[in-house]
Amino acid sequence: MKDNVDEKQKLETLFRLNKVMVSGMNQSHSNTNQQPKEPLHSQAKSNTFTSNTSQSTGNKNSHNSQSRNEGNKKNSNKKGPVKKELIIELRPITLLAIFGVPFVFFFFFNREGLKKEITFQDFERDFLKRNLVSKLIVVNDSSVLIGLNEAGVSHAVQEHVLEYFFTIGSVKKFEEKLKKAQEEAGIPEANRVPVIYSHPTPVMRTLFSYLPTLLLVGFIIWSSKSMLKMGGSGGLFGQNKKKFKKFNAEKNVKVNFADVAGCDEAKEEIMEFVKFLKNPAKYERLGAKIPRGAILSGPPGTGKTLLAKATAGEAGVPFYSVSGSEFVEMFVGVGASRVRDLFKTARENAPSIVFVDEIDAIGKSRGKGKGMGGNDERENTLNQLLVEMDGFSTSDHVVVLAGTNRADVLDSALLRPGRFDRKVYISNPELEGRKDIFAVHLKKIKLADNCDLEDLKGRLAALTPGMSGADIANVCNEAALIAARHNEESVKLHDFEQAIERVIAGLEKKNKLLSPEEKKVVAYHEAGHAICGWYLEHADPLLKVSIVPRGQGALGYAQYLPPDIFLYTTKKLMDRMTMALGDWNYFIYN
Numbered sequence: 002m003k004d005n006v007d008e009k010q011k012l013e014t015l016f017r018l019n020k021v022m023v024s025g026m027n028q029s030h031s032n033t034n035q036q037p038k039e040p041l042h043s044q045a046k047s048n049t050f051t052s053n054t055s056q057s058t059g060n061k062n063s064h065n066s067q068s069r070n071e072g073n074k075k076n077s078n079k080k081g082p083v084k085k086e087l088i089i090e091l092r093p094i095t096l097l098a099i100f101g102v103p104f105v106f107f108f109f110f111n112r113e114g115l116k117k118e119i120t121f122q123d124f125e126r127d128f129l130k131r132n133l134v135s136k137l138i139v140v141n142d143s144s145v146l147i148g149l150n151e152a153g154v155s156h157a158v159q160e161h162v163l164e165y166f167f168t169i170g171s172v173k174k175f176e177e178k179l180k181k182a183q184e185e186a187g188i189p190e191a192n193r194v195p196v197i198y199s200h201p202t203p204v205m206r207t208l209f210s211y212l213p214t215l216l217l218v219g220f221i222i223w224s225s226k227s228m229l230k231m232g233g234s235g236g237l238f239g240q241n242k243k244k245f246k247k248f249n250a251e252k253n254v255k256v257n258f259a260d261v262a263g264c265d266e267a268k269e270e271i272m273e274f275v276k277f278l279k280n281p282a283k284y285e286r287l288g289a290k291i292p293r294g295a296i297l298s299g300p301p302g303t304g305k306t307l308l309a310k311a312t313a314g315e316a317g318v319p320f321y322s323v324s325g326s327e328f329v330e331m332f333v334g335v336g337a338s339r340v341r342d343l344f345k346t347a348r349e350n351a352p353s354i355v356f357v358d359e360i361d362a363i364g365k366s367r368g369k370g371k372g373m374g375g376n377d378e379r380e381n382t383l384n385q386l387l388v389e390m391d392g393f394s395t396s397d398h399v400v401v402l403a404g405t406n407r408a409d410v411l412d413s414a415l416l417r418p419g420r421f422d423r424k425v426y427i428s429n430p431e432l433e434g435r436k437d438i439f440a441v442h443l444k445k446i447k448l449a450d451n452c453d454l455e456d457l458k459g460r461l462a463a464l465t466p467g468m469s470g471a472d473i474a475n476v477c478n479e480a481a482l483i484a485a486r487h488n489e490e491s492v493k494l495h496d497f498e499q500a501i502e503r504v505i506a507g508l509e510k511k512n513k514l515l516s517p518e519e520k521k522v523v524a525y526h527e528a529g530h531a532i533c534g535w536y537l538e539h540a541d542p543l544l545k546v547s548i549v550p551r552g553q554g555a556l557g558y559a560q561y562l563p564p565d566i567f568l569y570t571t572k573k574l575m576d577r578m579t580m581a582l583g584d585w586n587y588f589i590y591n
């Protein structure tokens with residue numbers, strides 16, 4: 002019995018909640034002209050499809066509310082304090098605190114079970130004629146929700162139903178049927194049931210309509226945060242200063258000209274800048290203008306960066322270096338901004354040297370590749386560089402050096418006098434140059450006692466024709482590594498020879514086992530080269546033949562010592578070709 006009462010109370014509560022929900026729904030979705038602040042039933046009255054004058058409607062409204070109040074009073078007399086308590090509990094805060102979670106659960110998951118579909122005839126007989134209806138809500142022009150008055154609620158509670166509804170074919174027919182039914186029931190026009198038209202948007206549909214926007218906003222926030230984490234950038238639309246400042250700054254450069262060997266002519270050219278930076282007054286007094294900058298070009302590893310750094314070290318000025326490729330970012334304007342920032346810093350710390358490595362990354366001739374996706378951002382960066390170089394006078398005491406392997410592709414605007422007016426070419430070192438470079442790098446290596454430095458550097462220089470300064474530095478380092486691998490106390494000539502082989506031909510492939518037959522073929526092949534080299538008068542002297550596989554694909558190799566010459570006679574070229582084609586296998590197998 003007690004359970005039954007509880008159940009009823011719960012259901013009544015639900016009715017109240019349902020009423021609040023429905024009234025909220027009406028206020029937001031009804032296609033009528035209701036005033037949102039008016040009580041629900043009086044709002045509804047203004048939407049009856051019976052045609053009344055506005056004055057009479059107002060009267061009817063007050064009449065209805067009055068009768069409703071009376072009804073309320075009667076009902077409250079019947080049910081007493083229970084009903085009053087229920088009304089008090091419907092205050093929003095109380096509602097949220099006490100019924101929030103169960104209500105949400107109940108409303109979303111259990112509502113369906115408490116709905117009851119009836120026919121129009123049922124509605125007419127059980128609700129309309131018994132005067133249980135307070136209003137009718139036509140939802141999406143397809144179904145009609147029955148709004149119950151207090152008596153109706155009691156009826157529904159007894160039936161354990163939260164909502165009654167019936168479906169309709171068309172609104173027009175429904176209206177006609179309702180009108181007829183009300184006439185038959187003898188309901189006076191003034192008391193006819195108000196009809197509200199509602200087109201609620203399902204929660205999920207609303208959510209889905211906002212989903213793309215929410216995803217986009219989420220993505221922007223996420224990418225902003227992750228870029229911030231990745232270092233320096235202030236997000237997708239907010240590149241911050243940190244990222245622009247991406248250049249190396251060395252205030253106290255330790256490298257000087259003694260560390261750069263084998264490029265005396267280049268050093269001489271650059272020396273002028275050093276003298277200017279050390280004593281600018283001497284030049285300015287005579288009205289001389291010192292060149293703004295120099296392009297250092299040449300094959301990779303010939304010491305261009307080293308020379309630029311040594312210039313700063315020699316002059317005792319700060320050195321700001323950046324790679325051309327670092328200017329180019331996916332964001333428009335970042336490159337130009339970095340150039341501005343770089344030059345601003347250099348000017349603030351003048352006298353100073355700015356070095357742009359791989360300047361061809363931004364300094365390529367403009368206009369090429371237009372229409373095929375030419376890189377405007379690169380051009381913007383280059384333009385900014387040109388502007389900056391024009392913008393400072395020699396009195397700024399900033400020298401700009403740039404390194405490139407491709408001076409031939411540079412924009413002519415860069416090379417005109419007043420910008421990079423000096424062009425310094427640094428080639429691979431020749432025998433004497435290699436000796437000097439070996440001397441620089443051998444200084445740092447612990448040599449065996451029986452190694453004479455003069456003799457060693459001569460030998461090594463002879464063994465390394467065509468090598469760049471970087472190759473030579475690599476050979477010295479490899480030799481030290483090999484000696485360490487063999488637990489030697491010092492580095493010997495043998496270690497250097499192994500290092501040179503490794504740098505020239507690649508790593509020895511110990512696992513690549515050749516069959517005796519294969520070894521024989523490789524041996525004949527290499528012997529062919531060797532014998533040609535040995536007997537031909539103008540061929541390069543042969544140094545070594547090996548059938549130990551090395552590197553990616555070589556099964557053996559023959560090493561020669563070509564002299565540092567620039568002109569080849571016909572005889573020399575013929576002998577070279579004979580030696581290259583001197584594959585003895587041909588004679589053996591044919």
Ligand SMILES: Nc1ncnc2c1ncn2[C@@H]1O[C@H](COP(=O)(O)OP(=O)(O)OP(=O)(O)O)[C@@H](O)[C@H]1O
Nearest residue numbers: 260261262301302303304305306307438470471474
């Ligand atoms: N002339 C040289 N004297 C002494 N060391 C050298 C010389 N040239 C190159 N090296 C060695 O090679 C290393 C690499 O040289 P560097 O970076 O200056 O070459 P680069 O010409 O700028 O190369 P890239 O064109 O690839 O930028 C140097 O750190 C140095 O150890």
